[in-house]
């Protein structure tokens with residue numbers, strides 16, 4: 001069998017090659033085979049992406065049995081804004097070919113390529129948590145879901161006032177949404193670039209898309225008419241008999257400030273015939289409960305990992321972000337794939353503090369005795385500030401003293417929880 005397997009790069013503009021690549025990947029994700037329209041749209045969306053395929057000869061025919069897709073993107077890291085990242089997606093192996101090392105073959109080749117291309121990070125959304133630790137990834141952002149009982153929503157008198165105006169946005173008009181998203185994603189760690197092609201796809205509403213056929217987008221403008229927030233939501237009519245019981249399902253909500261945020265939630269929770277507002281993939285430190293007289297109007301949970309990060313260049317990854325704490329630690333980072341092993345001195349000096357309070361670190365490789373020995377996946381899950389070094393130490397995943405774990409936790413802490421609102 002091994003002699004028949006071969007790896008190719010697929011040109012997304014070649015419709016037949018794309019079909020051969022896309023059909024097994026949809027099957028592995030338990031999805032229906034793509035239509036010709038899907039292929040036309042995907043060909044355009046994936047034009048700049050790298051598509052790898054493993055082919056096998058099955059019953060005399062050449063077939064794709066494993067896929068991987070990667071593309072260059074931008075990830076927001078604490079205190080510094082966006083940095084380049086190798087975004088990894090569509091890792092699939094047909095059930096007939098699983099557990100023979102095909103994912104390992106495609107992914108390790110791509111991580112090696114990305115490291116040589118100068119990326120300090122790779123990132124992905126894991127379908128299952130046990131898959132990617134062995135490849136040096138660690139869970140770096142988490143997300144939760146909200147269920148809001150609209151009848152119990154009363155904003156506190158000290159909540160930011162709902163100012164500005166709201167308007168419905170027709171399908172396909174996405175330029176202002178893209179501008180709002182771009183401002184918000186640069187601010188919070190974990191944010192990911194959405195390019196023009198992403199927004200073009202979001203402009204088409206329908207089943208399985210960003211927004212369904214019953215979906216709406218509402219834009220918020222500040223008092224000067226500048227777009228500063230939006231919500232995209234679907235609705236379902238869950239009336240019992242003649243008692244209204246509609247639900248609004250928030251697919252995407254972004255606001256550059258608290259006034260726009262409050263206005264959008266006030267709007268959502270007061271739509272006639274809608275009794276419940278649901279929102280998935282929201283930050284774990286969502287603001288909404290803090291604005292309400294009865295915070296329990298918002299039921300939160302479960303909390304799940306979303307973005308998995310992988311440092312490909314340890315000094316580069318540590319230097320890419322900035323820090324709020326100060327101190328010096330020697331970290332010995334061990335890489336199961338041997339791509340990024342390094343011992344580094346991470347030095348954050350209070351006097352290098354910028355006007356915004358964030359501090360650039362000095363990161364140098366060293367032979368000094370390490371304060372903390374840790375796998376690259378554990379380092380990667382700490383880098384955005386969403387994982388506690390104290391908890392990882394208690395779990396036996398950092399080799400260090402309790403005080404070194406505490407010092408590391410204090411160094412990497414961030415004021416907001418990292419959050420990635422963009423699936424890929």
Ligand SMILES: CC(C)(COP(=O)(O)OP(=O)(O)OC[C@H]1O[C@@H](n2cnc3c(N)ncnc32)[C@H](O)[C@@H]1OP(=O)(O)O)[C@@H](O)C(=O)NCCC(=O)NCCS
Nearest residue numbers: 028091092093098099100101102103104125126127128130
């Ligand atoms: C997940 C998937 C890509 C793995 O592909 P694969 O070719 O079977 O993986 P490999 O053979 O390279 O496995 C490498 C190692 O990871 C382990 N592994 C792979 N998938 C795993 C899973 N879902 N859960 C736990 N361990 C897993 C293997 O057991 C193997 O461990 P070993 O080295 O100790 O033997 C494949 O099963 C698949 O397509 N699943 C459905 C779609 C999916 O979930 N894709 C992931 C998208 S993020």
